[in-house]
Amino acid sequence: MKKLLIGNDAIARGAYEAGVTVATAYPGTPSTEIVSSIAQFPGVYAEWAPNEKVAMEVGVGASIAGARTLVAMKHVGVNVAADPLYTFSYTGVNGGLVIISADDPGMHSSQNEQDNRGYGRFAKLPVIEPSDSQEALDYTKLAFDISEQFDTPVMLRLTMRLCHSQTMVETGDKQEVELKPYKKDAAKYVMLPGFARGRHVEVEKRMLKLQEYAETTPLNRMEINDTKLGIITSGVPYQYVKEAFPEASVLKLGLVNPLPKELIKSFAARVEKLVVVEELEPVIEEQVKAMGIDVIGKEQFTLLGEYSAEYLKQKLNGENGAEGFGLEKEVPARPPLLCAGCPHRGVFHVLRKMHLIVAGDIGCYTLGAISPLEGMDTCVCMGASIGTAMGIEKARGAEYAAKTVAVIGDSTFVHSGITGLVDVVYNGGTSTVMILDNDTTAMTGHQDHPATGFTITKQPTKKLDLEKLVRAIGVEHIRVVDPLRIDELEAVLKEELARREPSVIICKRPCVLLDTTPKPTREIYVDTEKCTGCKLCIRVGCTGVSFIDDEKKAQINPGCIACGLCEQVCKFNAIKEVGVQEDAGQSN
Amino acid sequence: MQDKVTNVLIVGVGGQGTLLTSRIIAQVAVQMGYDVKVSEIHGMAQRGGSVVSQVRYGKRVYSPIISKGEADIILAFEKIEAARWLDYLKPDGMVIINNERVNPLPVMSGKVKYPDEIHEKIASLLPRTVIVDATDIAVRCGNVRAANVVLVGMLSEAIGIPAEEMEKAITEIVPAKALEVNLQAFKEGCKLLN
């Protein structure tokens, strides 16, 4: 029976049907569900790796040992995994290996929109691109065959629209795949220069074979209709093309690296006007142009963001879309925010108050950068905060270090912050590093990581002790504070910033959304007689408290969990606990 | 089966259950034998931001996303979200708005006023605007969170989906412990357009 699946679940299903027995990933939108979904299938070992490089390396080992292996990550994760990936392209596989790159055109939840089809050409890998969930399942299975047939890792390149759209899928049966025998083969798997030179020859031979395969694979197909307009496309944009130009002829590419040159030539010869429709980079277009074929591409279409059927019609037919009512301009923006009771809010409140330079990092806490908290100066990639703070110090001197902090989440610290801290200690930095330990990877939907003490399937495991780890690196000043006790946090920060030595402040409090986090046991309210309307509580930027304009008073909202932050911020004792009598003898 | 594709846009604030609602509507379309595509937003946008889910069904559906001016119906769980996405509606389309206000940050901090009369403006622009106190109805049924399903009932009536089919879909998608309340909320929703 057919059922609706998001692309990510279809890939998990495809991998299971293909006989995958090892699956490893570091979470990252839009890829996260792939491996959390595979973990539900029997007979598959699934794990959250501490980062994408480790995931890739576990994948390398599993493949060399003979297992069909899946490695998944978001597009920027491939940058982290690139080192093993490039050379694994030389060694080739034993059991088939598929690496998923989930790209994010439009940057729905990413810091850039790099086009990872580029990795295919750069690392000499076949790249496969599905356009709906059915293809996601089918192509995943085929990708394992291609991997083993051509002795190469295969990249499956997805985009957010594929990952998070549900479309109809017919599932199949699980193939029984034996582990491939393991054989020591240093010339293939030990990439000393002497051996690697030999492997590079194999890589180039492989690319030629794949080139031939590209001409005949069912992954690429011509749909000849009206020949006035011919469109070369791949991935989800294929769906936009079909929607916008049902009459046009289409060359749909499922294998986008290497390209089928003969097929492209014969398609070009059959149509009057030839167009390439591809989101982001002109990867196909430039290669078609290099073949001497006249084709319309990025001179018509943008390099930015996602496309749509509407956009294509507008660009190719000059059709103006619906006029609309323009009401969206009259309504206030609704940016995402930190949840009511989020421990990160305490941190950014204090950082803003102290006017510090904040080298930031990636996670929910990056939301501390936007109004009204505005407590972050930089954010580049996962793990960057600590190195950035060190660079600021080395460029501007220790005085600057005394007003600079690095802020990094627990999952991110384990992912790629540790080596930054090693650099600080080793090279005589004096940085103050705040690890925001909320006991989860919140941003991507609450995955466990090495410092939570649980595995992907919630099995208890050895818990990485951040304090001991930091001490072993050589940091001598380690403080553990509750980020929602802001006076204490501020005092600790002052002390540690003043110190001309590296220090780490672990801000420890679990994410409010975790099931295991204790539920609130009290309620708070605004005493309107005491409230002066100063808006200090509003500046913590919490959905739990808002300002009533007509009355010029603050008000506690239903979503409040009484975390106590606004209570502490209020200078007039106007925010109080329900049912608690004020001490009559209280002095000022 | 009709050839044309039906487009439903479900808009609201992250955490209001747009995802669940789109899954119910998609499920009913699957049951009725249609080709279906649903586009969802995960990740950052769920943290209390403006969210949209899109459901398209018909004999053959290509794009998973709806173009501006193409939605047959918009279900809005919050008033200003209806306004934000209104351009996606067909000129003769229908918009069903829960009379619910969730202040976005710029309003909470007193920087901007919430345009409280916005739904009236929508109604003046679009004859097929329906505003409903779905939250109150859901509370009466036993759970605030069933407000979405009140709107699903109205949608069901508006596009002529048999109630039994929709009840089957709700039973399929909604967790067992919340089922009874949701089925009740659905029935109440159906009555509103009768």
Ligand SMILES: Cc1ncc(C[n+]2csc(CCOP(=O)(O)OP(=O)(O)O)c2C)c(N)n1
């Ligand atoms: C290389 C890379 N991998 C994955 C991601 C996706 N991602 C962004 S932040 C983050 C981790 C957030 O966890 P944590 O640091 O604990 O902060 P929290 O969200 O819990 O506050 C992940 C997985 C990314 N941006 N870059």
